[in-house]
Amino acid sequence: EDQVTQSPEALRLQEGESSSLNCSYTVSGLRGLFWYRQDPGKGPEFLFTLYSAGEEKEKERLKATLTKKESFLHITAPKPEDSATYLCAVQIFGNEKLTFGTGTRLTIIP
């Protein structure tokens, strides 16, 4: 059965303190791995899609990387506005439906 596990469940960082969020997956035939950001009371907002091991994508203070078993979302020198829940989802070949993780709730303290 396809599984997606995100860790940690919650992370509190001081402003400027860099860290990484983890998304590990057990699927057969990964088509794509997606990162979304969700603010309280809002729907998820798309950040990145990664397709193959070794791929990296960046957006402002965020960088996503992918290996054959996991993905990392690195956040460099975060600011309070980066506080949100970050969701990971995977899609496999032959099945468009996404399998989501439970998310990491990130809090950046000024």
Add this chain to the structure above:
Amino acid sequence: EADIYQTPRYLVIGTGKKITLECSQTMGHDKMYWYQQDPGMELHLIHYSYGVNSTEKGDLSSESTVSRIRTEHFPLTLESARPSHTSQYLCASSAGPRDLWDNSPLHFGNGTRLTVT
């Protein structure tokens, strides 16, 4: 800027009532989805549509029904609400060809938080 709109944002309703959650998108996407999200839990797909007159059930069993008469509109209906239906319901759409698997990202609305008393 949200191009996918859900109404109402919040709904508190009594057991046994019929409700319809509205979802509209202005992006011309063929594919639309309904997800259910409970606090601290993963999103679960309950319905999806590949285009007009296409509807399918998702992975999570749901007593709700959907319709897709217009491209831009994908309402979800509960004929008789129960407390177990209390949850957040998220609507999403994605670009890409109607009948092909693709990995276009999802665009989500801001959800409807439903409470059934």
